[in-house]
Amino acid sequence: MTSSTTSIQIQLAARPEGWPAQEDFRTVQIEYGELKPGQVRVENLYLSVDPYMRGRMTDAPSYVAPYALDETLTGGAVGVVVASASDAVPVGAHVLHAFGWRDVAQEDASSFRIVEEIDGIPLSLYLSMLGMTGLTAYVGLTAIAGLQEGDTVFVSGAAGAVGTAVGQIARKLGAARVIGSAGSAEKVELLTARYGFDAAFDYKERPVREQLAEAAPDGIDVYFDNVGGDHLEAALDVLNRGGRAALCGAISTYNDDDKPAGPDNMANIIKRSLRLEGFTVGGYGHLAGEFQPLMAEWLRAGEIAYDETVVDGLGNTVQAFLDMMRGANTGKMVVRLSRS
Amino acid sequence: MTSSTTSIQIQLAARPEGWPAQEDFRTVQIEYGELKPGQVRVENLYLSVDPYMRGRMTDAPSYVAPYALDETLTGGAVGVVVASASDAVPVGAHVLHAFGWRDVAQEDASSFRIVEEIDGIPLSLYLSMLGMTGLTAYVGLTAIAGLQEGDTVFVSGAAGAVGTAVGQIARKLGAARVIGSAGSAEKVELLTARYGFDAAFDYKERPVREQLAEAAPDGIDVYFDNVGGDHLEAALDVLNRGGRAALCGAISTYNDDDKPAGPDNMANIIKRSLRLEGFTVGGYGHLAGEFQPLMAEWLRAGEIAYDETVVDGLGNTVQAFLDMMRGANTGKMVVRLSRS
Incomplete structure (x- = not known):
């Protein structure tokens, strides 16, 4: 099975002053080449929009480096592997990774973490409660x-x-x-x-x-x-x-x-x-190993309630981000992409 | 040897609003009775005036209870035992205690801690560097x-x-x-x-x-x-x-x-x-045991510089406190009392 080497991606066009607006972003189309050895190609299923991203849009010292202007934004995403040149991350695997704000990502397999579905729990929870x-x-x-x-x-x-x-x-x-x-x-x-x-x-x-x-x-x-x-x-x-x-x-x-x-x-x-x-x-990634099993257990037992505000379509990602900043979401705001 | 049972003490007459003033204090004369078993009588040599005392003059929730109106103020002091009905704290001992703002204190021996003089280091340092x-x-x-x-x-x-x-x-x-x-x-x-x-x-x-x-x-x-x-x-x-x-x-x-x-x-x-x-x-009194030997050693070795702003006479205690609040001191502000 082949998959598209085309990727639609959202870039930061200008650094927002005050409230960000649509004009601060632009959408571009990228052509990936063929997979290099060790690379995988992922179609994203869910993209995360989070408050911390606002900080990265400003060019000021902060806890993470600012987003570069005129480059594709990054952020949490869950996707499915559609092509693979790596034994470690096979086609069909669900993966968690940092290449959000786009529909297709193609990077070295080491940048993707395989996640397991838990019965009755949507994959998007790896961007929220489980993530x-x-x-x-x-x-x-x-x-x-x-x-x-x-x-x-x-x-x-x-x-x-x-x-x-x-x-x-x-x-x-x-x-x-x-x-x-x-x-x-x-x-x-x-x-x-x-x-x-x-x-x-x-x-x-x-x-x-x-x-x-x-x-x-x-x-x-x-x-x-x-x-x-x-x-x-x-x-x-x-x-x-x-x-x-x-x-x-x-x-x-x-x-x-x-x-x-x-x-x-x-x-x-x-x-x-x-x-x-x-x-x-x-700074506390090392606590994920103690947290995730706890949360997975609580979720399996139905002891944790969660809401998601799901917005459909890559084209609505910027609006989802802006709405989240204004508090339009209840629970986690995610963008859901349909498989191409 | 007998000693005076009279004590001159400074009380809080009014709760200061804004900067404290002389009128907020009054001086009274107290007559102690004869020593009860276990009590000692101490003539103070040095009284401490400290910034935290300002907080205690206000009747607001804070880390220590406020001073009571119309009662004698308290605070760090070093004195010499002049009469004793306790074997543990004999006449002539130098003691550190909390009954400042007065010339003579008479309390149970358990309220006084015997301190040792270090060659060349004034006793008042138990109110500052060593205290x-x-x-x-x-x-x-x-x-x-x-x-x-x-x-x-x-x-x-x-x-x-x-x-x-x-x-x-x-x-x-x-x-x-x-x-x-x-x-x-x-x-x-x-x-x-x-x-x-x-x-x-x-x-x-x-x-x-x-x-x-x-x-x-x-x-x-x-x-x-x-x-x-x-x-x-x-x-x-x-x-x-x-x-x-x-x-x-x-x-x-x-x-x-x-x-x-x-x-x-x-x-x-x-x-x-x-x-x-x-x-x-x-909340950290338990660290005194690790701190004091260190500081005593540094002081003995002449490796710690210190200044004291010494004011003479109980009658100048309030002024010393007010001056300290305005930053007139360099290093620790203490009041020195002469033996009666």
Whole structure:
């Protein structure tokens, strides 16, 4: 069976200032040559769009190198091998890899990791609960925040992909109470009804400070921050003595051109011996080996709820990314491609 | 030999709002009764005045309980036993204890710790380098910031008691470069000429942000914060990936009634995987056993420089405290009492 050597790919055409827009991207067609020894050709089934990608579109020092202008973007993807010049990665294998933002990828076999389907669990979960998203939640709760049995945990942006993982993993690991914030009444309802949060509130409704204080009358021990800004400030108000904050994202500020003022209650860090630690999952890949079997087991047992917002077609990838930045997704936002 | 049962003591008369003033304090005369079994009477030789005391004068949740109104203040002191009903703490012993802000203390012997004089080292050093001040520096650098050999360390308020300890201990523990800030040209000169700092600057002269960036062209790995505010913001600018900040004090904000805006660059915590941790030495008393022998050895060897700003007379204690809050001291501020 032959397969197409043509690949449609999305490139960064301009560095966004403030909110990204369609004009910052362009679509190009690439012709791959024949496979070289050791290479495989993969048709992508699912592409990941994630908040961290916004950071890489800016040319500023950050935790990962910025995307190059006029080159194809990268990101998590799951695909199926359609041609192979490698014994290790045969045709038909499902693979996880970093060559997203395109329909077809052709690279050395060593860049692809074969994954197994779990009955009833979509392959796309390797981009979310079973992949970077779930690992990010796990690392933040364990290695960074040192979650202990009986802790009260607050997660901001809790209806996002990482947030839903944080709430449920925290409960699995022994948290006594889990509180989440989200940006609509529907999401708030999902958090308590579907994801097992004990309390949740809509941060667009009233000041986060007020709502968090009400939801956490005995304070919180762990804060998992996806949002920054007023959420971090509110958390610093209620973190108990010895509390830990895992700072994972600050989506509230990613598209600000201005430098936002920080929390007005930094003094609490000293008064209550708090610890704030920023992290990115990149440095904790070694924990995947302990995390994935746990999560696979929980998923098999039906103990983890998840949502995906699935957008169809490579041509909608940029819009999916923009919508995700504005919070249009519940759970993980993925782009689904049909086989050619 | 009898000794006076009269004690002159300083009480908190009102909770200061903003900067404390003489009117917030009052002096009273107490008559102790005869010693009860197990008690000792101590004439104080040195009283400690420290920044943390300002926090205790405010009736707000903090790391230590607030001082009670209309009761005698407490704080570190070194004295000599003048009467004893305890075999464990005999007359003539020098003792370290918490009953400062008075000339004579009379309490159970278990509240006093006998200390030894080291040749050529004043007893008052048990209130500073050999005591809480030195331990604070040691704990912040080791247990909190995880100082590693070759690190570049920045200390704010470096000419203060804790600051001079931080700079020198950091060097002893392997720091490659030590940078300090202070509030006058004279103090800056002391930092480099006497305390072995590699670079120092006057934070009143130009923005801290500018000066720190110049002094740390390759960034910093550890920040020991005594000041907060613009200093913390400047440190967040230059902390290298994986950098650690030990937040010990925020003297710049203690007398603010307003809530100051936090750093405008909190996003760096995530971008560079930074860790900020507040601490107070109270939770780390168990490290005194590893710290004190080290410091005693360094002092005996003449390898640690120290300054004291010594104020004479109990009647000047409040003024000494107020002057210390405004940075009038170099090194540790102590009040010396003459034997009655």
